[in-house]
């Protein structure tokens with residue numbers, strides 16, 4: 001039989017153990033941050049500059065020149081915590097990512113972010129104007145709070161079936177400090193919702209849907225793909241972002257006038273990609289020309305699918321001739 005005294009004693013001991021554990025947990029050596037908590041004391045102000053490096057020298061294959069020429073959509077940026085993802089490589093694209101990647105529309109993405117803001121997973125949303133060229137800048141100011149230290153960004157590649165560049169959950173806070181500057185090269189992704197292979201493919205939904213995947217010089221492994229450069233180990237960066245912290249002392253006025261875009265673009269972004277010639281299959285052999293019994297010749301031809309550029313492999317012979325095989329020879333009148 002347990003007496004009431006015995007019971008309360010056991011309870012007391014349990015309580016003491018729990019209290020001791022709590023004490024040790026908080027007073028012991030600092031627990032390592034798991035990388036997403038931010039213990040910085042105040043917010044941080046940043047300038048984000050997006051730079052497009054999509055030039056015909058770096059990406060000569062099917063470079064879009066008209067209707068529409070190569071350009072970048074509005075940039076969408078969201079500050080958030082680990083409970084929100086704007087987009088996620090390897091996962092299925094949501095409705096917001098789909099309409100943005102296919103059409104460049106931000107409304108659905110904004111709706112999802114606003115919904116997440118009600119649950120405190122999202123801090124703030126930002127948009128910039130689009131860039132009417134493959135090469136150019138857009139920029140925005142960001143204000144990050146310690147409870148939302150992650151930054152995600154998306155920009156659609158125009159024209160394209162459902163391709164975009166972006167950043168997923170970049171942590172701007174580390175060890176209780178806001179980072180001063182982060183520069184990242186960006187590479188294309190496929191949202192997996194549209195089957196087009198080339199920049200100007202007509203709209204054709206992928207069924208079943210695929211997940212968001214990175215586009216490389218080898219994948220998708222199909223010669224028709226606009227980014228397929230079998231000679232390259234990796235694609236040159238098609239864009240980059242630079243996120244620079246603004247000094248606290250700079251007032252609002254100063255911060256706006258500091259808002260100067262970089263003139264010098266990192267030279268390695270001026271890559272020149274060789275593009276090899278691509279030709280069609282041979283036509284079938286033509287009829288024999290000349291006297292059939294002695295030395296008649298026949299021809300076959302092929303045509304250029306893709307002209308070489310930037311000292312890529314030149315095109316091979318487009319016409320070939322061969323002696324006639326006597327029994328396939330047609331008598332000419």
Ligand SMILES: *[C@@H]1O[C@H](CO)[C@@H](O)[C@H](O)[C@H]1NC(C)=O
Pocket residue numbers: 034035036037082
């Ligand atoms: C980091 O820790 C917090 C709580 O301590 C947790 O909610 C969050 O999911 C963790 N994140 C990761 C990426 O482990």
Ligand SMILES: *[C@@H]1O[C@H](CO)[C@@H](O)[C@H](O)[C@H]1NC(C)=O
Pocket residue numbers: 090091092211
């Ligand atoms: C696609 O993403 C979903 C989650 O969004 C996941 O459950 C599924 O396993 C992924 N499929 C592949 C092939 O990775």
